[in-house]
Amino acid sequence: MSPLALPRRRRNERETPSDVPALDPPITVGRWDVSWTLPAALLLLIVVADWRAPEHMRIVTWIGLVPAFAAGMCGVWTTAVFAVVCLGTVIGLEQSLDHRYPMGGSEFLLVVTACVLSVLASALRLRANRQVRRLEDAAQATRLAVLRPIPPRIGGVRTANVYLAAERAAKVGGDFFDVQPTPFGPRVLLGDVQGKGTSAVDAAAALLSAFREAAYYEADLAVVAERLEHRVRRQNQYVSLLGEAGERFATAVLVGLPAEDTGWLEIVNFGHEAPYVITDERVWALPEGEGAPLGLTELTGRLPPVRRVGFPAEATLLLYTDGVSEARDRSGAFLPLAEELERASDTSPRGVVDLVENAVLRHTRGRLTDDTAVLAVCRDPDPPPGGLALD
Template sequence: MTGTRYQRWRPPRPCGRGYGWLLPSLLLIGIALLDLNTAAEFRIVSWIVLVPGLAAAVCGVRTTACFAVTSLVTYVLVDNAWPDQYQAGLPDFVLVALGGVLATLTAALRMRQERHMLRMQDVAETTVRAVLRPLPKYWAGLEQAGVYLAADVEAQVGGDFYDIQPGPHGTRLLLGDVQGKGLGAVDAAAALLGTFREAGYHEEDLGTVGERLEIRILRHRLHTSAIGRRDGDRFATAVLAAFSRDGPGTIDVINFGHGAPLAVGPHGVRELPCGDGLPLGLCDLVGGLPPVRRVPLAAEETLLVVTDGVTEARDGEGEFYDLIGDVTRAVAADPRCADPGRLVRHVRDGVLRHSGGRLADDTTAFAVRRLPATSECPGTRPLPAAGIPREGGPEGTGGQPEAPEGGGSPG
């Protein structure tokens, strides 16, 4: 599994894809046979009006129209098989015909609504992809894997975000969740990611990176309020981590009110310290940022960070998904499940299985693990400042060859 996987969870159709015609067909045959094999006092041929109605719920417009016509023809054939005194006659014929027309119109409206919902979800997911840049599997000395599951379109797009930023002071990681939903949440997530990508590269102290993020969300709130938007009072829970080259067995973590990250290894699952501070945008209420904590993370352990779409996923009885218990059992059964790719796939499948596919919030799982020190991968070497062209260039020429006198072309 390479990089981030964006997936839309769509509940299966009642009959499965391509078999929507099966239920109406069985109902049509059953009504016809039952009417022909019962006494004259028990005529149910008019129930055939249910066939196009059922088709409207599980089939397309053309298929529903075909069932409407087939039901009408079947009604005529079955009714005429009885003597005149037992025939249902014209009133029920009109009922079946009218039911077929209404069912076809209903199918057209349903298909139109489904296409609209899918377009809206595509727009939402495209917006998220524009914010969450794709990451290679091996990047900046880390092996990473991420899964983002968009919630149902009724829940709108959320503000889950994450990124890895290599730099001269080590590799920094950020995962968070902006409060609220909609494009305003995505806008706030984009602002935080932009600041992280710059501060995470240039700032030596991880606490300074966290301070820059706090200032950015406050500035973003001032701007959104100034332009008259009512959703400007947003905050974001986040986990900011630093993988230093000097401490291969530890990482530095600042937790802004987010759920505790997990250290997942072949020998089990450990819960790292949870956030004892407030989310980004609210730190001024307690007079400062959360502290930087140095925590152990062995070379064979994978750091797993998830959003509340994972931990707050519920089943039909309202029970929350047991992330730690599920991952612990999976690693005990197969230690290779601690690999970042396998781990996020297991979390994804576990959430979908537990919730029955009914996601109430965007769901993100992000896992990273250190690569061996001998491994070479993109992003491990910081860009040399001398390699960046500057205005003016050598000898004051701006890096361009000088034109010969007389205005002619060079060479």
């Protein structure tokens, strides 16, 4: 994984709150915590400098920087130890050196104050980190409740996915995706609810629950699309009864793969980015979303049509949200996704998702401006028996 991706979990693995990296991880070498080495080195440098400095220079007054550095890198007890050592060092140097310019009482009081404040700052830093960590755990639990983990092999397809959160302390947003095995073949949904916050998450959860039921029981993909549209409208009506302002809509892509490989798939695009099909020979985009987003089809008077497009048996289908298509570098240039895909050496779902993830993080230098969801699927040439799920 790219170092820029460290704050964010990837792959098809279930991420529990305890899996989330610490906000302020210690500096380690192997299994050893070496965060204390920088304050210790600074302390040694100040002592040596004061020992060798001319009599009119008192470098030791800078020793208050040592516990300040420790407060930003170490725990409370380690910071307290550095504070005590620094005070002892000051007293020891004053007694060992016959200075013409001894440290005054105000200077010593300044060092004492710096040591005490550093210990307090360390305690406050750790307390704030614990608070943010609890918020991260709650947000992560919410995301897992909405975006359930997708097995790498399910319902006759192989899958891979990644969710990159733009705001590290709030790992929930309106991006959603799922793969549902059905008697009619696997069906895939990916989309993005307009807006942020818990109301966007609530709308995404409503859409996913409707998809999981309708996709399994409805043979016609157009009926599944209609159920999704009705679910968004009902959700908006419910929210309005609660007195919350603003209706939600969602761009989305709904895909159905026949149970038997027929060389094609069905797709309904609700104003979303065009998915890509990737093979070892070429890369091409499926039709753009000419329909209105979910929740706004009343404006056009009809649902987007179900289109049948070619999909070779060896191909991988890539779906993504606007965190990919609108990823910009420092100059404002968009990510050339098609060019990145054309350079893919591994066209499996895992390889494609890894490529897109690394391309987005490299292009934006890890500064994501929007949540990013990426999902790739391909037909499983040797599906395991009994892979049909009922939920």
